[in-house]
Amino acid sequence: MKYESQRVAWWFFATCMLLLSLQLIYGFIMGFAHAGYDNLHAIIPFHAARATHTNLLVMWLLCGFMGAAYYIIPEESESELYSPKLALVQLGALVVTGVTAIIGFHFNWWEGRKFLEIPRPLDFLVVIDVLAFIFNIGMTVKNGRRFTTTSLVLFFGLFAAALLYLPGMIPTVNQTSDSYWRWWVVHLWVEGVWELIMGGILSFLLIKLTGVDREVIEKWLYVIVGLTFLSGILGTGHHYYYIGTPRYWKWIGGLFSALEPLAFLGMAIYAVTMARKGGRNHPNRNALLWTVGCSIMSFVGAGFLGFAHTIPQVNLYTHGTLITAMHGHLAFWGAYAMIVLAIITYALPNLTGRRRHDAPSAQIAFWTSNIGMVAMTAAFAVAGITQVYLERRVGMDFIVVQREIQVHFVGLILAASLFTFGIGAFIWNFIKYGRPVGEVLPAGASDETPEEAITAGHAEGIA
Amino acid sequence: MLSKKAARAFFLVGTAVCSLAMVGLTIDSFRRIPAQTHAERITPAVARGKDLWDHNNCMGCHTLLGEGAYYAPELTRVYRRRGPEFIRAMLRDPAAMYPGQRQMQNYHFNPGQIDDLVAFLQWIDGMDLNGFPPEPTLNQVALPSGAIAPSDDRPQVFNQLCVACHALGGRGGAVGPALDHVGDRLNADYLTRWLHDPQAVKPGTLMPRLPLTEPQIRELVAFLSQLRTEVRP
Ligand code: HEM
Numbered sequence A: 001m002k003y004e005s006q007r008v009a010w011w012f013f014a015t016c017m018l019l020l021s022l023q024l025i026y027g028f029i030m031g032f033a034h035a036g037y038d039n040l041h042a043i044i045p046f047h048a049a050r051a052t053h054t055n056l057l058v059m060w061l062l063c064g065f066m067g068a069a070y071y072i073i074p075e076e077s078e079s080e081l082y083s084p085k086l087a088l089v090q091l092g093a094l095v096v097t098g099v100t101a102i103i104g105f106h107f108n109w110w111e112g113r114k115f116l117e118i119p120r121p122l123d124f125l126v127v128i129d130v131l132a133f134i135f136n137i138g139m140t141v142k143n144g145r146r147f148t149t150t151s152l153v154l155f156f157g158l159f160a161a162a163l164l165y166l167p168g169m170i171p172t173v174n175q176t177s178d179s180y181w182r183w184w185v186v187h188l189w190v191e192g193v194w195e196l197i198m199g200g201i202l203s204f205l206l207i208k209l210t211g212v213d214r215e216v217i218e219k220w221l222y223v224i225v226g227l228t229f230l231s232g233i234l235g236t237g238h239h240y241y242y243i244g245t246p247r248y249w250k251w252i253g254g255l256f257s258a259l260e261p262l263a264f265l266g267m268a269i270y271a272v273t274m275a276r277k278g279g280r281n282h283p284n285r286n287a288l289l290w291t292v293g294c295s296i297m298s299f300v301g302a303g304f305l306g307f308a309h310t311i312p313q314v315n316l317y318t319h320g321t322l323i324t325a326m327h328g329h330l331a332f333w334g335a336y337a338m339i340v341l342a343i344i345t346y347a348l349p350n351l352t353g354r355r356r357h358d359a360p361s362a363q364i365a366f367w368t369s370n371i372g373m374v375a376m377t378a379a380f381a382v383a384g385i386t387q388v389y390l391e392r393r394v395g396m397d398f399i400v401v402q403r404e405i406q407v408h409f410v411g412l413i414l415a416a417s418l419f420t421f422g423i424g425a426f427i428w429n430f431i432k433y434g435r436p437v438g439e440v441l442p443a444g445a446s447d448e449t450p451e452e453a454i455t456a457g458h459a460e461g462i463a
Numbered sequence B: 001m002l003s004k005k006a007a008r009a010f011f012l013v014g015t016a017v018c019s020l021a022m023v024g025l026t027i028d029s030f031r032r033i034p035a036q037t038h039a040e041r042i043t044p045a046v047a048r049g050k051d052l053w054d055h056n057n058c059m060g061c062h063t064l065l066g067e068g069a070y071y072a073p074e075l076t077r078v079y080r081r082r083g084p085e086f087i088r089a090m091l092r093d094p095a096a097m098y099p100g101q102r103q104m105q106n107y108h109f110n111p112g113q114i115d116d117l118v119a120f121l122q123w124i125d126g127m128d129l130n131g132f133p134p135e136p137t138l139n140q141v142a143l144p145s146g147a148i149a150p151s152d153d154r155p156q157v158f159n160q161l162c163v164a165c166h167a168l169g170g171r172g173g174a175v176g177p178a179l180d181h182v183g184d185r186l187n188a189d190y191l192t193r194w195l196h197d198p199q200a201v202k203p204g205t206l207m208p209r210l211p212l213t214e215p216q217i218r219e220l221v222a223f224l225s226q227l228r229t230e231v232r233p
């Protein structure tokens, strides 16, 4: 850790751990309901569990991005954070808003708009809160001594994410217009600006972990985010095939969204190449594991499984089935959950001053959570393919088909248990690291251990 | 090799061009959406129905236009599939309509609210969705050839209400028994009494009293009575 104020990141990361655990509990509630055990229905009906599950996901990812920014931006800009106090206030406010929303969900207080269920009055609080965050890191970048592409891409991604929250608040009467704007938020987040945030964090981690020349890493970062926007913006059209929007979206959405996997493929090749090329033998092997793992799993979940149902002729049959849930899980996991866990794994030893790089629990966490998530994806896939064939192709009744596929949700629950074990190990490790009491390094020193800092030193610091 | 400057230019130009195209297409889409979705049919009742749909997060279990959760049936064409009476009965008491099945909450809507939701679903049903939901193309392959009473020979009320729980020719719900050859087992008099009030005939049965008119009951009884084992010449 080079700057005192980077410490605030720990509080964001700790919040992530808490919200992630809660998210999984609600996942199990839904898994059991699908498997035929909806015993909690009277207290936590399915839609309450679902809104809670997905909103907690978005909330902990946003917390993770903010924590990442508070850790990365001071180091990249070579200055203390503009206001660590504002950061903590802003975290507190975000948590209070989020918890209020989630309690509200259990009392039928929400907007029935998938992923954007937070009631309107709370939307405004979220916007104000995110603006405070943007202001804080914006001032840090502005007052900083160094502008790097990594920090610019990260900042621009976060700024655009805040801006894109607004179309979701446009009032509409027509269901189609309502959905139209909803996708400006949901799609342009996950297949647009969030990829910038991911790219920024990835590039920071690769610079630190591999020691490859910053110029090279940041050049390819531009190419990747260029590909993201080239395909992802008009790729929004893959949500406009069948919701009452003009027919031309089938062509435009199909063509551009089919190119979206390129950005993820680029990300995977980028991370793997840099990791190979890097001369640095960084002691935090687990951080590199999560970093490279993230780039590969995001390609599988978002790129490959996204492509699997993005062609209009296929989407006609898979639209709104469990196939979507299959893709949603691995995409969110591979791209965004894993990048947050990667930066946490990298930052923890520096924040806490404890060098637990090789703790066995850390390795177990990586492998069991990933194998568990792949198995969950497979369970959703089998259920989804069966649903598509029986319901959409053969024309059987929805509920009859659901009974046929119940058994696959038992499989889902087993896979989710393995996954949860892995997350448990991660959180255990997080707790063992303890509080953020690591010492601030003197000027010129690096978090990368001295010997390696010498061999790789020439590669760093070129702005 | 590609320089960093060129890479940045690629990013900036690509993003600018695509964003402009997106804005242009959005403006054009909003010009066309009203016609394609029959916005002129959005009455105050439809608007109130959408509000109810939103404020109770129906999308948290169902899909509509293929968007939502995957726990409860797709409702885009439910107005056509089940008809207004079934939807009303369902909203009045979901547990009675699907006994012992995956549960839906009872929202205790008043009759006005139920009418608003029906109006909303009727409006959705009329939208042009570029071919969604698709016709089940493997339908013919999967059914035994010459299955009894193809859908268009049946009373409309049978296709809307009864198949929600009962199967015929391998298609329909599985809450109640299949109705193939029901004419062999039950006579017209029994069927008439049954349809008027299942509870009176067999206390404790799971079948609810359905919102049927007298002519509909007569039509159904006639139809059910002729569902007999075919005597092949
Ligand atoms: C990390 C990036 C991504 C994430 C987190 C993600 C997540 C999701 C989620 C949660 C949904 C469900 C949305 C809803 O129904 O409300 C969805 C839908 C969809 N995604 Fe992705 N996705 C990603 C990338 C991609 C990519 C790259 C493609 C295409 C190549 C793609 C293709 C699709 C399609 C076609 C749908 C619509 C499914 C339907 O019609 O029901 N996604 N995605």
Ligand code: HEM
Pocket: A023, A024, A025, A027, A028, A030, A031, A034, A050, A053, A054, A057, A324, A325, A326, A328, A329, A332, A333, A337, A412, A413, A416, A417, A419, A420, B068, B069, B070, B071
């Ligand atoms: C204990 C582990 C988990 C279980 C059992 C679980 C189960 C489920 C279930 C049953 C659904 C609802 C599908 C429906 O609408 O019928 C769901 C939705 C969803 N979950 Fe999970 N989940 C788990 C963990 C996760 C994780 C770790 C993530 C993200 C990284 C995630 C992301 C999502 C998303 C994005 C949706 C919405 C999908 C869509 O609408 O297409 N879940 N989950």
Ligand SMILES: [Fe+2]
Pocket: A187, A191, A235, A236, A238, A239
């Ligand atoms: Fe998308």
